[in-house]
Amino acid sequence: MEEIFKKKYVGRLIRVGVIACACSSASLAQASEAKTKPAAAPAAAAAGEESLDLLRQRLAERLSSKGDAPAPGMKVTASGGHEEAGKAAKAAKAGKKAEPAAHAATEHAHWGYVGEGAPERWAELDPENRQCAIGTRQSPIDIREGIRVDLEKINFDYRPSNFAVLDNGHTVQVNVAPGNALQVMGRRFELLQFHFHRPSEERINGRQYDMVAHLVHKDADGKLGVVAVLLERGRDQALIQTIWNNLPLEKGQPLAAPGLLDLNQLLPEDRSYFTYMGSLTTPPCSEGVLWMVMRTPVQLSSNQISIFARLYPMNARPIQAASGRLIKESSGGP
Structure with missing residues (x-):
């Protein structure tokens, strides 16, 4: 033996x-x-x-x-080295699995109006959207108790212009050729684009309208001024029908439309307005935006509302806290 x-x-x-x-x-x-x-x-x-x-x-x-002497009574085998290599392989494998997870964490959900990208989560989707959660002058608001004063009239300098229609995934946007502007409070704002929301984002004394058009302008200092034209159900609106006629078939691809667009057709006859300081109503919710909300709504037909609703049933940010902001209401007419 x-x-x-x-x-x-x-x-x-x-x-x-x-x-x-x-x-x-x-x-x-x-x-x-x-x-x-x-x-x-x-x-x-x-x-x-x-x-x-x-x-x-x-x-x-x-x-x-070699510094590898086994402890007394320990058998000398080759299994220890393979065990350590197995641990290293498992660690490496775990590292490879963790890498895609880390990459996925950096891919933010795209903002929207429902689900994971809903307005209450905008600030979580991207650090640049912090103002959406912590801002104190956010838009839209329910416009109440405006101070009625003799505000300067808005001098609209709109003229027939070439335009293109874009479905950007959040709304229908219209890009207008340079040369359209407005003057108010001693400042000149150039029109950049306008777009639509359903229902209206802003409310007046609690009333919400069927839709709203936001006309976005910028002055020489880079400050934004937005004119909001409230839209309510009624008769056909010629300018909006022209835009619907030129809706692009693909998202993200602007369609240059034939003919010219005269934005004066979108404005109400009564040019009195409310004004306050607010923010963009979409991420990153930047503040310091001059808002001018037309008091008198413009009509559009039920069919025109339905066309937009097929694309965007709801794309309105909820009402934000007024936070004691001063709201002025003009008393001027056309």
């Missing part, structure tokens, strides 16, 4: 591949001779025992010189 144990032990050491490094050629010869002689010869058994002791000693010295 002892000889069988020696054979298995020496065979295991040879398979590990450590003996070849630790043993001299003479020691290997002795080990081989010990394996082939019968166990009944005492001298051979003693020589084998001596060889085995020598192998153990030199193996221990070899491992000790």
